């Protein structure tokens with residue numbers, strides 16, 4: 060009997076694996092979900108009856124395990140980089156030109172792939188067994204999502220070849236059909252719908268309870284090998300992908316190898332034509348120099364390779380009508396006009412609202428209620444109204460939309476609205492008296508990049524504010540089990556989880572705390588810079604506008620916002636209450652007064668550089684330099700890329716030192732500490 064049970068187990072595992080490949084890699088399932096589930100259950104039963112037959116790589120391990128408290132951090136063995144983007148044929152041609160020039164060759168062979176619209180992950184196999192999987196995070200440090208990835212049927216738990224180490228990079232995503240099925244099920248259960256497959260994949264992968272991940276159908280496609288020990292990898296990217304395929308790792312059928320720039324552009328058109336019919340979302344294609352030795356020769360600039368580029372598809376557009384223009388009150392009181400639209404399917408989601416930004420934008424585009432408009436949605440960004448189709452404007456013409464006339468007071472709290480000189484936005488002056496601002500300030504306070512209170516999302520904040528349980532962030536730390544358990548849809552278990560998350564959030568960092576305060580104009584980066592500069596909250600609170608401007612990138616506007624925030628007694632009280640409730644962070648001396656290698660130096664960037672302007676700017680600022688937009692006598696250096704024009708002439712005229720890109724990078728390297 061044991062022998063037959065063993066054989067049957069092996070047969071079932073093989074069958075399940077075969078159907079996984081049919082479904083996730085070949086996109087052609089040959090059995091129904093019910094038949095698949097029956098095979099799976101049969102294997103589960105057999106393993107339960109004969110525990111000695113269970114193997115570490117059995118598909119029955121893909122059901123998830125008990126929830127984690129939090130994800131631990133994983134430092135990537137090699138950083139997970141990003142790609143530069145090209146948005147036009149011209150940009151692709153200049154990419155190819157740069158590559159050909161650097162490699163001193165007439166034509167380059169490229170590997171071509173879809174650009175999967177999911178989440179980057181890295182998978183580690185030791186002795187052929189899956190041991191760890193992590194998200195990209197900031198590129199250097201990601202989150203350990205191994206337990207969740209173990210449930211992803213598209214991934215092999217064991218490779219056919221037991222090499223000491225294999226690291227695979229790729230993208231987790233959700234097939235369009237699985238996304239639709241998931242949303243249908245969510246709707247039936249009265250739960251939140253996901254906006255698009257990418258969000259659904261991200262939400263499913265970042266679950267602390269891997270049993271939830273197991274219940275969602277995630278897919279995976281590899282796009283590269285991170286590291287391998289125990290064998291020499293083939294010399295081209297294309298062959299490496301073929302090797303991955305032989306290791307039972309999913310590789311998209313669309314991947315291929317082409318010659319020269321014409322091959323690239325053909326591939327772009329070809330995939331573009333297939334896009335709507337593909338079972339998964341893509342937002343472009345990726346081109347990579349095929350020869351790995353040549354890739355190494357080209358190397359990287361900052362965080363992106365010189366040997367690869369993403370050629371993005373244009374944002375999707377669709378026609379619809381403006382049903383109304385409403386106003387939303389933001390976290391800092393800004394009144395943002397929002398167009399309510401007749402539902403339209405664009406860029407993978409049904410769009411019913413689009414931001415109109417502010418009055419100037421409405422005037423510029425001349426959007427009126429009743430207009431037919433083109434809405435545009437690219438990637439994960441908020442949909443926007445691209446333009447009005449004037450020929451379709453109803454007759455007689457609807458009136459121009461005047462935000463202030465329509466809302467002379469805040470539509471939520473009735474406070475006065477005001478607009479500062481040179482600002483296009485109207486603002487509610489109600490501050491935290493305004494429930495709309497209060498809700499968003501609290502939601503921001505609790506959000507992942509701020510105090511990271513898991514479970515305190517917008518719905519719950521809304522409930523807590525409406526029930527009068529929470530007025531300020533400090534009230535969050537006074538919540539009791541009784542208060543929470545009374546709330547709609549909140550059982551004892553969720554209430555306890557939330558209290559634990561609140562308790563957990565008390566241990567934070569100064570940067571997170573500053574960001575969480577929601578000071579106008581102080582984003583995450585500024586908060587980090589402030590924390591680094593001052594080291595303690597008290598020093599920051601005591602700083603005047605002038606001292607604040609010594610912080611990297613802080614100008615008069617930000618400095619004024621900070622001063623104004625701390626001038627409010629109400630804010631000082633909330634901070635004191637938060638500290639009294641046990642919110643704490645490590646403090647240090649601060650870098651104020653410390654001189655960086657390029658402190659006081661003014662740079663101007665001009666022409667086309669191989670690295671992006673933003674990167675060059677960030678690199679300079681990290682060394683204390685300031686980057687200005689125009690050349691003057693005060694400029695210390697002008698960095699001139701290809702086709703530099705008038706700024707370069709001006710620099711020469713004024714005798715300012717001019718650096719080419721190579722000299723510039725060398726200078727940064729030498730000055731770096």
Ligand code: IVH
Pocket residue numbers: 140141142143172173174175176177178179180195229230282283345364367369
């Ligand atoms: S290669 C060193 N190939 O795009 C380059 N990335 O913008 C590493 N992505 O973080 C990336 N499809 O998540 C590569 N075929 C593909 C891709 C791809 C999607 C994502 C990936 C990466 C991001 C970079």
